[in-house]
Amino acid sequence: MKDVFARLASDLLSVIIFLAVYLLTDNVILATAVAIAGAFAQVIYARLKGQPLHYMTYASLALVIVLGGITLLTNDPRFMLAKPSIAHFAIGAIMLKRGWMLRYMPPVIVETVPEYVTIAGYAWAALMFVIGAGMMAVAATGDLKLWAFYLMVVAGGAKILAFAVQYFVLWLIVTNRRRAAARA
CATH class of the missing domain: 1.20.58 (Methane Monooxygenase Hydroxylase; Chain G, domain 1)
Structure with missing residues (x-):
């Protein structure tokens, strides 16, 4: 990290x-x-x-x-001010590749829930596009303080929140599948 x-x-x-x-x-x-x-x-x-x-x-x-x-x-x-938006769009486009996130996941997740990791990868791509569009809109206003707030707090916070949600959801799904497999 x-x-x-x-x-x-x-x-x-x-x-x-x-x-x-x-x-x-x-x-x-x-x-x-x-x-x-x-x-x-x-x-x-x-x-x-x-x-x-x-x-x-x-x-x-x-x-x-x-x-x-x-x-x-x-x-x-x-x-x-448009530079980070363009970077977010480029990263989002790269994240549209099916399964890109699998190589970053621990083996237990890849073995247990690869389909959810693929969905999470697409969700990350969508997040990059949304952040890029928002940043472009804020940059167009020319308000540097608002843009700095968006870049640091909104965009940064959205990524941290998305990472936490992804971690929790994948952990929950893996835990439930392991319990179900142990019962079977």
């Missing part, structure tokens, strides 16, 4: 930098330039450390460059 949060923070680092600098300076150009520089620094740092760079790292860098460039040209922060 710690690795998931580290990767999420890494993927959102440029947006967090942008938001922090923008809120401190109220300067879109400076905030965007620092965010783009931060994204490049992140890739360079990973290369120097010999860390593998995944597809999402390069996609994140490309999004920062493209959306940051549009933000610089228009002086409108909403383009940078």
Whole structure:
């Protein structure tokens, strides 16, 4: 779980930098330039450390460059705020692959309730699309405080809640099936 949060923070680092600098300076150009520089620094740092760079790292860098460039040209922060939405849509699309979640589950769950894990995978994809759409709608308002609240509290809270519900439901189903098998 710690690795998931580290990767999420890494993927959102440029947006967090942008938001922090923008809120401190109220300067879109400076905030965007620092965010783009931060994204490049992140890739360079990973290369120097010999860390593998995944597809999402390069996609994140490309999004920062493209959306940051549009933000610089228009002086409108909403383009940078759209980056996490696009990332959520991409992740949701990846999660539409049948059974993607099975490799992340403990063997007892995979052996006992694989059909429920597949359903949970689709539910996660739907959640990513809903969060992305909500984030895009909030970004369109241009209200940075509302957007930051949505990103950190609403989107983050929804993922934590979904994880807890999934854990509880799968545990309950596995427990019931094991009891039924023991009685039979």
